[in-house]
Amino acid sequence: MLVVYLPQSTLIGLWRTAVSIIMAFAIPKIARAGRCLLQTGSYRALATTAKTSSGQRLSFELSDEQKEYQQLARKFAREVIIPVAPHHDKTGEYPWEVIKKAWELGLINSHIPAKYGGIGLGSFDACLITEELAYGCTGIQTAIEANSLGQMPVIIAGNEEQKKKYLGRMTEEPLMCAYCVTEPGAGSDVAGIKTRAVKKGKEYILNGNKMWITNGGVANWYFVLARTDPDPKTPAGKAFTGFILDAKTPGVTPGRKEWNMGQKASDTRGITFEDVVIPEENVLGQEGIGFKIAMGAFDKTRPPVAAGAVGLAQRALDEATKYSMERKTMGKFICEHQAVAFMLADMAIGVESARLATYRAAWEIDQGKRNTYYASIAKALAGDVANKCATDAVQIFGGNGFNSEYPVEKLMRDAKIYQIYEGTAQIQRLIISRELLAKTKQGM
Structure with missing residues (x-):
């Protein structure tokens, strides 16, 4: 069967037609939300207000456009x-x-800029979407969000030709990409990666192994970080280079899909590179700055990851609250027992705090500020909150919470990875402490 995809930019322009088709055959309530966006002009407005939508002044109120897009994602x-x-x-x-x-x-x-066919939303608005998608399933949300991580190095450091070629194709049909940095022996220690790229003429020869690559088996292309300076004494900021690599390049071999504890909808694999030829035009930025590009990408993608954790935590709180108002023990609903009520209160405190930290980290990006400090705070806090909320939800459900017929055991399994991927909880604290000490020294 021949499948033809219209570019996302064209789809936006033909939104009414798309909504009609969706209403007739697929998801009527969502289509009605889409029609509402069209009628108010909000969908297009989102593309032009991304950098100012969160406002220069302190405000806890979302704009009408943000509320509508949030509602679309929620539905x-x-x-x-x-x-x-x-x-x-x-x-x-x-x-x-x-x-x-x-x-x-x-x-x-x-988040892909409009000039390359995307919508060009800011980080704050993207976090609103991510939280809602994660509420539904963080495995599916992670599969979607992995695109952002794979694309971010290109957005940050790609030249015009690279952006048009690799970002543009993502808006022409539903394709996936992946961020290939982690290795079997190097996770949080990014500077310890062993994959090497040796320049020969106008090409690089890539050899090595990557591990735990989200979307590794379904990606159309990869961002790959490799060592290009063989001298072990060369600092990380000069030793590594970032490459864009088409997934079908000879010598690229994805491994088996890993069967993880949670987030099983996402595709996680190891990838082997054996004498893979990469043309020099696929170097991002220039040789030797790959580590800086990779770390810069994390600063921009950690807020959406935190938003995903917040979405899971909110789901856990909602499920636990609803269950506590239905389940009776000792002649009254369990929410009326102070022990349970206080657990719910602590969950709510965590969710609201993590959400605000996430919003701050995203807002910093949209204001053009360096957000390393706030991104790590959001990632660490939201990951911890998601795990505590999921665990407490299982506890409130009691024996039912331990059973797969109820939703909270899945939340508990899905939550754990938020303390591990895109920088462990411990690495985030290391970053926070370093940033804190550096700020203090500057002010002394």
């Missing part, structure tokens, strides 16, 4: 993601159908 999570999440959790099947629908609605690749 998508409730009506599309949640019904299929158990299936993907049990089978590990990659959620292609969900991803295609998200792509059609503009809920994926939203």
Whole structure:
């Protein structure tokens, strides 16, 4: 069967037609939300207000446009993601159908600049979307959000030709990409990676192994970080180079899909590179600055990761609260027992605090500020909150919480990775402490 995809920019222009089709055949309530966005002009407005939507002054009120886009993502999570999440959790099947629908609605690749066919949303608005998608299933949300991490080095350091070629294709059809940095022996210690790229003429020969690569088996292209300076004494800031690599290049071999504890809908694999030829035009920036590019990408993608953790924590709180108002012990609802009520209160404190930290980290990006400090605070706090909320939700459910027929055990399994990927909870604290000490020294 021949499948033809319209570019995302064209889809936006033809939104009314798309909504009609969706209403007739797929997800009517979401389509009505999309129609609302069209009628108010909000969908297009989001593309032009991304950098100022959070406001220069302190405000806790979302703009009308943000509320509408948030509502669209919320409906998508409730009506599309949640019904299929158990299936993907049990089978590990990659959620292609969900991803295609998200792509059609503009809920994926939203941060790609408009000049390359994207919508060009800011980080704050992207976090609003991510939180809602994660509420439905963080495995599916991670599959979607991995695109942001893979694309970010290109957005940060790519030249015009690279951006048009690799970002542009993502808006022409629903494709995925991946961020290849972690290795079997180098996770948080990014400077310890062993994959090497040796320059020969106008090409680089790549050899090495990457591990725990999200979207590794479904990506159309990769961002790959490799050592190009063989001298072990060369500092990380000069020893590594970032490359864009087409996934079908000879010598690229994805491994088996890893069966993880949680977030099973995402595709996680190891990837082997054996004498892979990369043309020099696929170097990002210039030789030797790959480490800086990779770290810069983390600063921009950690707030959305934190937003995903907040979405999971909110889901855990909602499920636990609802259950506590239905379950009775000793003649009254368990929410009326102070022990349970205080657990719910602590969960709410954590969710609201983590959300505000995430918003601050995203806001810093949209204001053009260096956000390393706030990004790590958001990532560390949200990851810890997600784990505590999920664990407490299981506790409130009691024996039922330990059973797979109820939703909270999946939340507990899915939550753990938020303390591990994109920088462990301990690495975030290391970054925070270093940033704190540096700020203090500057002010002394």
